[in-house]
Amino acid sequence: MINILFPKLHREGYRFLILAAILTFILFLFSNLLGFLGFILTVWVFYFFRDPERISINDQNYLVSPADGVISKIVKINGPEELGMDKKEFIRISIFMNVFDCHVNRVPSSGNVVDIFYKPGSFFNASLDKASEKNERNLIKFKTNNGEEIAIVQIAGLIARRIVCDCHKDQKLEQGERFGIIRFGSRVDVYLENFNVLVKENQKTIAGETLLAKK
Numbered sequence: 001m002i003n004i005l006f007p008k009l010h011r012e013g014y015r016f017l018i019l020a021a022i023l024t025f026i027l028f029l030f031s032n033l034l035g036f037l038g039f040i041l042t043v044w045v046f047y048f049f050r051d052p053e054r055i056s057i058n059d060q061n062y063l064v065s066p067a068d069g070v071i072s073k074i075v076k077i078n079g080p081e082e083l084g085m086d087k088k089e090f091i092r093i094s095i096f097m098n099v100f101d102c103h104v105n106r107v108p109s110s111g112n113v114v115d116i117f118y119k120p121g122s123f124f125n126a127s128l129d130k131a132s133e134k135n136e137r138n139l140i141k142f143k144t145n146n147g148e149e150i151a152i153v154q155i156a157g158l159i160a161r162r163i164v165c166d167c168h169k170d171q172k173l174e175q176g177e178r179f180g181i182i183r184f185g186s187r188v189d190v191y192l193e194n195f196n197v198l199v200k201e202n203q204k205t206i207a208g209e210t211l212l213a214k215k
Helices: 011-030 032-048
Strands: 062-064 069-078 089-097 104-106 111-119 137-144 149-156 163-165 178-182 186-192 211-214
Touching: 011 032, 069 186, 089 211, 111 163, 137 163, 149 163, 149 178, 186 211
Parallel strands: none
Antiparallel strands: 062 211, 069 089, 089 186, 104 178, 111 137, 137 149, 149 186, 163 178
């Protein structure tokens, strides 16, 4: 119960939490009402940067969700040009994270990071289709332990201004392992082939646990 009420905080959240707490203290000096609003903001900041433990299926025949959120779109489309995957058709599953979702991103399958490409861009609403091509984004080419190539794309949203990627090229990662976070509203796209999709649009996902697809 304690872990639910007070989950672990991601390292990116500490300075924001401290700033929110200082602001709350200052606001209380002027008004109890303003101080209360600051307190609510502080609580929100804490829960935005929460980093709860997740249990993955640990099965290479499945891909798990890289993000908490809602599946906004499932389409067939060519892979990301930036990763040299544009000559083949993939299924793209887009997961939209609102400001109340946990924003820690997790690896869909065990394997190795093949390539990483960061691309600056705009800040359209992450739920829009054009966000996949226009917004600031970080693209990761990943090869699973069973030889499949997938792409994971972290996309900044309307108010997001920082994509954090904690993995590096040639790094080995385990299914469900944390690999980054996007601050304040965003989206994650997964490009896959040779898998059967197990989810549908508007379905809620939990990072590291929801099964997206199966071989």
